[in-house]
Amino acid sequence: MTTQHDQRAVVRDSLGVAIATGTYGLSFGAVGVASGLDVAQTCVLSLLMFTGASQFALAGVLGAGGSAVSGALTALLLGTRNTLYGLRMAPLLGYRGWRRVAAAHVLIDESTAMAVNRPDREQARTGFWTTGLTIFVLWNLTTLVGAVAGEQIGDPRDLGLDAAVGAAFLALLWPRLSTPLARVTALLAALVAAGAVTLTPAGVPVLVAAGVAVLVGALAR
Amino acid sequence: MTWWAVLAAGIGCYLLKLAGLSVPPRVLERPVVARIADLIPAALLAALVTVQVLAAPEGRALALDARAAALGVAVLLLLARAPFLVVVFGSAAVAALLRLL
Numbered sequence A: 001m002t003t004q005h006d007q008r009a010v011v012r013d014s015l016g017v018a019i020a021t022g023t024y025g026l027s028f029g030a031v032g033v034a035s036g037l038d039v040a041q042t043c044v045l046s047l048l049m050f051t052g053a054s055q056f057a058l059a060g061v062l063g064a065g066g067s068a069v070s071g072a073l074t075a076l077l078l079g080t081r082n083t084l085y086g087l088r089m090a091p092l093l094g095y096r097g098w099r100r101v102a103a104a105h106v107l108i109d110e111s112t113a114m115a116v117n118r119p120d121r122e123q124a125r126t127g128f129w130t131t132g133l134t135i136f137v138l139w140n141l142t143t144l145v146g147a148v149a150g151e152q153i154g155d156p157r158d159l160g161l162d163a164a165v166g167a168a169f170l171a172l173l174w175p176r177l178s179t180p181l182a183r184v185t186a187l188l189a190a191l192v193a194a195g196a197v198t199l200t201p202a203g204v205p206v207l208v209a210a211g212v213a214v215l216v217g218a219l220a221r
Numbered sequence B: 001m002t003w004w005a006v007l008a009a010g011i012g013c014y015l016l017k018l019a020g021l022s023v024p025p026r027v028l029e030r031p032v033v034a035r036i037a038d039l040i041p042a043a044l045l046a047a048l049v050t051v052q053v054l055a056a057p058e059g060r061a062l063a064l065d066a067r068a069a070a071l072g073v074a075v076l077l078l079l080a081r082a083p084f085l086v087v088v089f090g091s092a093a094v095a096a097l098l099r100l101l
Helices: A004-022 A025-034 A039-049 A052-063 A068-093 A097-105 A109-113 A121-152 A161-176 A180-197 A204-219 B002-022 B025-029 B031-054 B066-079 B084-100
Strands: none
Touching: A004 A109, A004 A121, A025 A039, A025 A052, A025 A121, A025 A161, A025 B084, A039 A052, A039 A121, A039 B002, A052 A068, A052 A161, A052 B002, A052 B031, A068 A097, A068 A109, A068 A121, A068 A204, A068 B002, A068 B025, A068 B031, A097 A121, A097 B002, A109 A121, A161 A180, A161 B031, A161 B066, A161 B084, A180 A204, A180 B031, A204 B031, B031 B066, B066 B084
């Protein structure tokens, strides 16, 4: 039985996570224009794609001279984890029709994390929507601010923004390194990608490294 | 071409989310599928870090420069549990400073 008090606690926790996460949009906006996207493309990514790692990946691959196809493929591969979140969230949220269509848009790492362990549907929905919608609003506002600010800068390398992209990927990777299997996979993928850089066009090394996940996942016991 | 990538990948990522909420969860009952799906983000992000930091700007070669030092600082900041924005802009500042020297 969910009380008013429980619901307020869920809202408070969700807002804390959402406000911290929503401001990352600032770095995505700056990185997007530094990678050669214009302000409109950077903002459309935040509005339409709305899943941080995929957005950074698309910008990063294009910025490194990769083709549009390899950039899009990398973004989509990273986006598959949201499908997994959806499989876990579907029975918890219990939505059909237009509610499901709307909920899908804010189905991301944080909205899942703030909903998945709740004891009942009401609290799961509260955590999901509070986190998802707050991040959506803040992420899009801060993307715009970051992109417009980034445009005022001459060469993004002077501000180290090319290095900021690597740091952003590492910060996104960090919490995923909690198991030995994930650490081995990440290390092998990094080595494979480094090797592939010298052999394949930009954008391809990252896709090749996805094969490491398939191999390790298939061979691990 | 960039617009096509933005729109196609954007719509595709939305459909991946919607598929998760719509597909029966039986797909994931095979442990191999679940394990691979779980490892793909780690592999892709590790590869993205590597390429972003080590690939030479001219392409098809590796280079060790200010970006690697900035990544080292990012590791230290993450170990110190610094917030995301501090990690990102902190390492950018280090790269910018090194290039000024």
